[in-house]
Amino acid sequence: MPAVGKRTTPVRIGVIGTGTVGQWLLRAVHGLGARHGVELKVVAVGGRDGLVARPDGIDLEALLGLKAQGESFTQLGGVEHWAAALDGISEIDADVLVEVSQSPPSDGEPGLSHIREALGRGIAVATSNKWPVALAGVELAALARRNDVGFRAESTVMSGTPVLAALTDGLGGATPLRLRGVLNATVNAICSRMETGASYADALAEAQAAGLAERDPSADVDGLDAVAKLMVLSALVFQEQLELRDVSRRGLSGLDGGDARAAFERGERIREVATLDPGAQRRSVDVTAVSARDPLFAVEGTANTIRLEVEPLGEVSITGPGAGPALAGQGVFSDLIALARQSAALRASRRRP
Ligand SMILES: NC(=O)c1ccc[n+]([C@@H]2O[C@H](COP(=O)([O-])OP(=O)(O)OC[C@H]3O[C@@H](n4cnc5c(N)ncnc54)[C@H](OP(=O)(O)O)[C@@H]3O)[C@@H](O)[C@H]2O)c1
Numbered sequence: 001m002p003a004v005g006k007r008t009t010p011v012r013i014g015v016i017g018t019g020t021v022g023q024w025l026l027r028a029v030h031g032l033g034a035r036h037g038v039e040l041k042v043v044a045v046g047g048r049d050g051l052v053a054r055p056d057g058i059d060l061e062a063l064l065g066l067k068a069q070g071e072s073f074t075q076l077g078g079v080e081h082w083a084a085a086l087d088g089i090s091e092i093d094a095d096v097l098v099e100v101s102q103s104p105p106s107d108g109e110p111g112l113s114h115i116r117e118a119l120g121r122g123i124a125v126a127t128s129n130k131w132p133v134a135l136a137g138v139e140l141a142a143l144a145r146r147n148d149v150g151f152r153a154e155s156t157v158m159s160g161t162p163v164l165a166a167l168t169d170g171l172g173g174a175t176p177l178r179l180r181g182v183l184n185a186t187v188n189a190i191c192s193r194m195e196t197g198a199s200y201a202d203a204l205a206e207a208q209a210a211g212l213a214e215r216d217p218s219a220d221v222d223g224l225d226a227v228a229k230l231m232v233l234s235a236l237v238f239q240e241q242l243e244l245r246d247v248s249r250r251g252l253s254g255l256d257g258g259d260a261r262a263a264f265e266r267g268e269r270i271r272e273v274a275t276l277d278p279g280a281q282r283r284s285v286d287v288t289a290v291s292a293r294d295p296l297f298a299v300e301g302t303a304n305t306i307r308l309e310v311e312p313l314g315e316v317s318i319t320g321p322g323a324g325p326a327l328a329g330q331g332v333f334s335d336l337i338a339l340a341r342q343s344a345a346l347r348a349s350r351r352r353p
Contacts, residue, residue: 009347011340014044014094014123016051016085016114017101021128021155023067024329025098025336030060038340044092045073047101051088052079086110089117095343096150098336099127105224105244108132119143119151124343126335128155128328130228135243137235150339155331156232157183158304161320162334167237167308174310176237178277181306182299183229185323186212186220187252187272187287189302194260195269203257212302212323223251223272226285230274237308240278248284255287263289271296 013029015022022045029040042060044053049072052058059076066075074081082088089097097118103111112132118125119140127133133140133153144151154164167176182188186207193203204221207213219225227247234242252272260270268289273296275284290296295317299305304322309315321327 009344010039010041010057011096011343012041012043012094013096013098013336013340014046014051014053014089014092014118015042015098015100016046016089016111017099017129018045018047018063018067018073019100019102020325021100021328021332022047022098023064024325025100025332026060026064028329028333029336030064036337036341038337038344040336040340043094044088046082046085046088047073049074050081050083051085051092052076052081053088053092054079055093086113086117089114089123090121094118094123096124096126096336096339098332099125099129099132100332101129103129103131105131105134105228108135112136115140115151116143119147119149122147122149124150124339126150126152126154126332126339128153128332130156130225130232133235134228134231136241137232138239138241141236141239150342152335152339153232153236154335155328157229158306158318158320158322158331159185159324159327160330160334161304161318161322161327162331163306163318164232164236165334165338166318167233167306167316171310171313171316174313177309177311178279179233179237179275179306179308180296181274182271182296182304183226183274183285183306183322184220184223184272185302185304185321186217187223187226188299188304189323190221190252191260191270191272192301194255194257195264197257197261199257200252200255211325218253221251221253223249223285223287226272226274230276230283230285233306234276234278234283238276238278242283246283248286250286250288252287267292269297271299
C-alpha cells in the first residue's frame with residue numbers, strides 16, 4: 001500500500017469488449033477511486049468497432065452513457081481511432097489489457113491475437129474470454145513468463161469464485177494429479193429445477209428469465225462451455241494443452257425432466273460432471289447420474305465446484321457461485337487489481353536508484 005499522501009502514477013488500462021462484463025468492469029474502475037492501493041486510468045477501449053485511445057484517460061461517464069444509448073465508443077470526442085482493435089493494441093501505451101470480448105471455439109479469434117499482441121509487447125493481460133485460453137493457454141502463459149508480465153484468466157472458469165489463483169499461485173510447486181467438478185452453473189441450475197418437477201423446457205426458460213442462460217443456450221446445454229473450462233484448467237493448472245477433440249462430451253440437451261426426476265426418486269441426481277485425469281487418459285464432460293455418496297451430489301443451483309487431487313496435499317476442494325455478469329466482472333476486476341499492483345511495484349522499483 002502506498003503511504004497516505006504519497007502520489008502514485010496511474011496504471012494505464014486498455015479494455016477490449018464493452019458488453020455486459022466490459023461495462024460492469026468499467027463502472028467498477030470508475031468507482032474505484034483510491035481504494036486497494038492502486039490508481040487505474042482507462043486509456044483505450046475496443047471491440048468490433050476497432051479501438052479508441054486517449055493517453056490522459058477516456059471519459060468513462062461519457063463512454064457508459066453512449067453504451068446505455070446503444071451507441072458506439074467511436075462517438076467519443078478527442079480520441080485516436082483504429083479500425084481494427086488489434087492495430088490499436090499494437091500501438092497504444094498501456095500497462096494492462098483487459099480482454100473481455102467474445103471469441104469462438106473454432107480458433108479463439110480475434111481475442112487470441114489481442115492477447116498474444118499485448119503479452120508480446122510486455123503488456124499484462126486479464127481476460128474472461130474462454131476460448132483463447134482454452135485453445136492456447138500453455139503458449140500464452142509461457143509468452144507472459146518470457147516477457148516478464150502477468151497473465152490472469154480467473155473468470156474463465158468459475159467467474160468470481162477464485163479457483164485459478166488458488167490452484168496455480170496457491171499450489172505453486174505442488175503436483176496436480178486429477179480433478180472432478182461441476183463447472184457450469186446454468187446447467188446445474190437447470191438440473192436442480194428438473195429434480196423438483198420442472199420440464200427441461202421450463203427449467204431452461206426460467207434460467208433464461210433469471211439472466212443465467214443466453215438466449216442461445218447451446219454452449220451451456222451442449223456441454224461446450226464446460227469443455228472450454230476443463231481445457232483452461234488443463235492448460236493453466238496441469239500445463240497440458242488440449243484440443244477440442246481431446247475432450248469427450250455429452251451435454252444436457254439429450255435429457256428431459258422425467259430423467260432427472262426418476263434419478264432423484266431413486267436417490268441420485270443428474271449432474272454435468274467434468275473430469276480431468278491425465279494419468280488415466282480421461283478428459284470428459286458428461287451429464288450423468290451421481291449417487292448420494294458422490295461429493296458432487298451436494299452441488300445445488302448456481303453453485304460450481306472443483307475437487308483437485310494434488311501431491312503432497314491430498315484433496316483440495318473449492319465451491320462457490322459461478323453465474324451472472326457481476327460475478328464474471330468481479331473475477332476480471334480481482335485479476336486487474338492484482339496485475340495493476342504488480343505493474344505499480346515494477347515501476348516503483350525501476351525509479352529507485
Ligand atoms: N457474462 C458472463 O456471465 C460471463 C461469465 C464468464 C465469462 N464470460 C466471458 O466474458 C466475455 C464477455 O462476456 P459478455 O457477457 O460481456 O459478452 P457480450 O455482452 O456479448 O459482449 C461481448 C463483447 O465482445 C465484443 N466482440 C464480440 N465479437 C468481437 C470481435 N470479433 N472483435 C472484437 N470485439 C468483439 C462485443 O463488441 P460489440 O459491443 O461491438 O458487440 C462486445 O463488446 C465472453 O468471452 C464471455 O464468454 C462471460
